[in-house]
Amino acid sequence: MTWDFIILGLVLAAIVSVFVSTLMTAASPLPTSAAVRETMMAMLPADIDGPIYELGSGWGGLAVALAGRYPASQVRAYEVSVLPWAASRLRALLSGPENLSVRFGNFHKVDLSDAALVVCYLPGPAMEKLKPKLAADLKAGALVASNTFALQGWTAADEKTASDIHMSRVYLYRVA
Numbered sequence: 554m555t556w557d558f559i560i561l562g563l564v565l566a567a568i569v570s571v572f573v574s575t576l577m578t579a580a581s582p583l584p585t586s587a588a589v590r591e592t593m594m595a596m597l598p599a600d601i602d603g604p605i606y607e608l609g610s611g612w613g614g615l616a617v618a619l620a621g622r623y624p625a626s627q628v629r630a631y632e633v634s635v636l637p638w639a640a641s642r643l644r645a646l647l648s649g650p651e652n653l654s655v656r657f658g659n660f661h662k663v664d665l666s667d668a669a670l671v672v673c674y675l676p677g678p679a680m681e682k683l684k685p686k687l688a689a690d691l692k693a694g695a696l697v698a699s700n701t702f703a704l705q706g707w708t709a710a711d712e713k714t715a716s717d718i719h720m721s722r723v724y725l726y727r728v729a
């Protein structure tokens with residue numbers, strides 16, 4: 554009986570933690586679909602020369618795929634919601650890949666100046682908030698790939714529609 558209450562308490566705490574962080578960041582941990590991931594991967598160059606940052610990595614599926622595609626690059630994934638972060642950290646610890654690190658924290662506090670590629674799937678207001686940081690931190694030639702949400706006012710180097718039910722747009726930017 555006691556164990557039932559402990560497990561129920563943990564499950565409720567996990568659900569509440571996801572709910573609270575969704576309210577705080579205005580971004581739920583909804584993962585990028587396989588169709589969008591495929592479209593994004595097809596838009597990215599064969600080689601990425603430098604670290605890759607995933608800003609708000611959720612459950613880690615996209616980060617694992619990026620690390621697998623670019624074994625010579627460090628993939629640095631940041632997530633601020635405890636449950637998705639813990640799940641993706643555990644997944645990375647158990648099965649790698651070795652070039653992936655999943656870190657708990659607010660990506661606004663991370664220096665992106667060495668990024669070769671930044672990947673995100675964040676709603677419009679979060680993208681607006683991120684825009685000045687990308688403009689300040691990123692070096693010329695750095696790429697930004699975004700699922701669904703454009704960087705308003707930036708000109709995309711490439712733009713494609715995925716074959717999912719939402720016909721999601723995928724945007725690729727290159728910093729001038």
Ligand SMILES: C[S@@+](CC[C@H](N)C(=O)[O-])C[C@H]1O[C@@H](n2cnc3c(N)ncnc32)[C@H](O)[C@@H]1O
Nearest residue numbers: 578582584585609610611632633634659660674
């Ligand atoms: C829509 S999910 C995308 C997950 C993953 N990037 C993907 O495409 O599968 C957005 C994630 O960003 C996280 N997030 C939002 N703002 C954040 C911040 N400032 N720092 C770290 N993570 C953040 C949310 O907690 C959420 O898990």
